[in-house]
Amino acid sequence: MTTIYDVARRSGVSPATVSRVLSGRRNVDPELSEKVRAAVAELGYRPNGVARNLRRASTNLWAVVISDIENPFFTSLVRGLEDVAQTEGYHVVLCNSDEDPAKEAAYASAVLTEQMAGVVISPTSTAEGVQQLDEAKTPMVLIDRRVEGIEADTVLVDNEHGAFEGVNHLIEGGYRRIACITGPRRVSTAMDRLAGYRSALRGAGIRFQKDLVRHADFREAGGFAAMESLLDQPERPEALFVTNNLMTVGALECLAKRGLRAPDDIAVVGFDDIPWADLVVPSLTTVAQPTYELGRTAGLLLKDRIASPGRPPSTVTLRTELHIRATSAPKKP
Amino acid sequence: MTTIYDVARRSGVSPATVSRVLSGRRNVDPELSEKVRAAVAELGYRPNGVARNLRRASTNLWAVVISDIENPFFTSLVRGLEDVAQTEGYHVVLCNSDEDPAKEAAYASAVLTEQMAGVVISPTSTAEGVQQLDEAKTPMVLIDRRVEGIEADTVLVDNEHGAFEGVNHLIEGGYRRIACITGPRRVSTAMDRLAGYRSALRGAGIRFQKDLVRHADFREAGGFAAMESLLDQPERPEALFVTNNLMTVGALECLAKRGLRAPDDIAVVGFDDIPWADLVVPSLTTVAQPTYELGRTAGLLLKDRIASPGRPPSTVTLRTELHIRATSAPKKP
């Protein structure tokens, strides 16, 4: 490893001067400057980032803590974040929490010991890591979900409105007996989307029926089980609204297994888009979230937070978009 | 920030002793040890990872340089890698090269200045970054593609055999006029899969026809354009083999646009699986790669390489798996 001292020796100046030439933070005699550059080139010198980080007391790393990169919702979000990070000179460290508060906490811990510059996090149910990071005053942006009692920059989508639109679309298609599979009660998105479902029913004067609602775990298996449970009731629902992509897939698998087809046997609208959803037949109607934009917005907020730690936290709410495809075709008379 | 000196003062020992207690690298009097632990707990001390990294001359970061995390192929691969990284105490830095050699080089540069412990990389066509990293003797694992002249640990799939199986499956279904959309000539996977296509034809005594082959860019738009060009020929192919997932999607879009249906108008087999491929109708026949395993294997190789930098590089080749679904149904008489 060639160090800044080697460069200094070679070019006949002090290490301080080399540092100044390379950082450009202060004027340096052009002649010395030239010598330094020459020495850097000759020696193939590359500054040691770790040493710099120690002195500066921070790194150029952002952590993104999400439940699972294999969920397309997060994949595209991470891409949006990474694009901002790159233009701002940061690198993104990927952390899969798998909805496990302990893992979240472990990653939060790592963020602190590794002195990362900031965190973008989708909180797990108990948000242990979020608490830690908040106490340590780490620049942090919450995505997708709110956390009670934490004041931090947040990027959300308008879950209630999106769910309203999705369910209302089913109602307009002539469906009235509409089931809903949503997520855990402790997760804000699950409750917000359920609220949208209820308000759409209310708007159409349809009575809310508890036995048409299931709370599952936002995973494929959970969606499958919830669908089974709904179908095992005496009267089958005419339509179904599912509040995330994995559970939608699980529900569709259950329908396929039972030989039921969408939309003829049961109409379906899912929250979250699915990659290439319109390629396939019957294509799935979804309430699409602007996932790339979510990540990008989080990145921009994080950048601003790092630049001015003092300013009051802001919340950005992005709009969902209803993608009407085949599984929600109007009810046949 | 509380430092190791604060802990030392509080517990009445030297910083060296604190370090020894916490790292467990040397025996320390149980009584002192206890005092140190107490002080750590009281002060909420957390070691500074950056300082440690400087002293140790390496970090606990792995970079994964891939073309695009939004491609499901890489998504699942990254997940496999991250799982290994976590159990081995590393963190994964995500780098999207977008197939751009300049971006790859920039990330390679960052790997070196940030003293990352190792790299898992899917090389771009000119592999500029790979050269840099190789010269610097950074622990490195190549995935998905080989690079001429670089001796490094490599994880591949048996592309030729996979392609052979896929095309052979079409032949067995009675198709003979089979087109192929593959990737750039400089990319090893594109050529290997094309070779598999040719060898399947040869095995069945079908003459290879240059005008049934297209080289595109492994992206959606490229697949679309290639499909158009194939369909614009006087005689339409009976079946199609596409050598990656994005181009398959592009080709399917083109078919949809022209009102052609798989498999009735043209049978289709694609390389790379697509998420939830069997959920949708008509479901797509694919040559599936064990993407999670690819990432996992790369992680294990990287771990070993870091542990023993001297040992000769090894190449692991994983098997593909033919997933027969609807788009390759046998030809109707």
Next chain:
DNA sequence: CCAGAGTCAGAAATCGATTTCCGAAGAATA
């Protein structure tokens, strides 16, 4: 012509942990 302000290079301190080196004390061996 001199005081005060401004510029710039270099010496040295600094970031915070790890690790080498040294010396003291106790254990083991002759």
Next chain:
DNA sequence: TATTCTTCGGAAATCGATTTCTGACTCTGG
């Protein structure tokens, strides 16, 4: 009992860059 080995704690060096401080020098204005 004398000598050698071990064990273990602390002082200090170390990793490599950044930054503060110091002092030499130049420039400006009275």
